[in-house]
Amino acid sequence: MAHLGRRPTAHQRSALEWLNPESTVLGCGVVSRLEIDHRVDWATSHLTLFDLLDRMCDHHQWLKTIDGWALVPGRGKRAFVPPDDPRHPRNAGGEQRPPPG
Numbered sequence: 001m002a003h004l005g006r007r008p009t010a011h012q013r014s015a016l017e018w019l020n021p022e023s024t025v026l027g028c029g030v031v032s033r034l035e036i037d038h039r040v041d042w043a044t045s046h047l048t049l050f051d052l053l054d055r056m057c058d059h060h061q062w063l064k065t066i067d068g069w070a071l072v073p074g075r076g077k078r079a080f081v082p083p084d085d086p087r088h089p090r091n092a093g094g095e096q097r098p099p100p101g
C-alpha cells in the first residue's frame with residue numbers, strides 16, 4: 001500500500017511558490033512565513049493534492065482556525081471572507097447565487 005505523505009512534495013512546494021509568490025488572500029501582501037493551507041482537511045482527504053493547497057500567512061491562518069474565515073471558492077489570489085459572508089464556501093452550498101445588482 002502506497003504511503004501518501006501529509007506534506008506537499010518539494011516539487012509541489014516549488015510549483016506553488018512559483019504560482020503564488022504571495023499569500024493567496026486577496027489584499028494580503030505577506031510573502032514570508034507563509035503556511036500551506038490544506039483546503040480539504042487531512043482527515044477527510046488523506047491526500048496532499050496540489051489543487052487543494054493555498055498559501056496563507058499566519059494571521060489569515062489564525063482567522064480561519066479561530067473565526068471560521070475562508071477563501072472564496074476558486075483558484076489563485078482571491079477574497080478571504082468571514083463565515084457570515086454569502087461568498088463563504090459554507091454559505092455557497094454549491095449553488096451559484098446571482099451577482100448583486
Ligand SMILES: [Zn+2]
Binds near residue numbers: 023025028030059060
Ligand atoms: Zn495574510
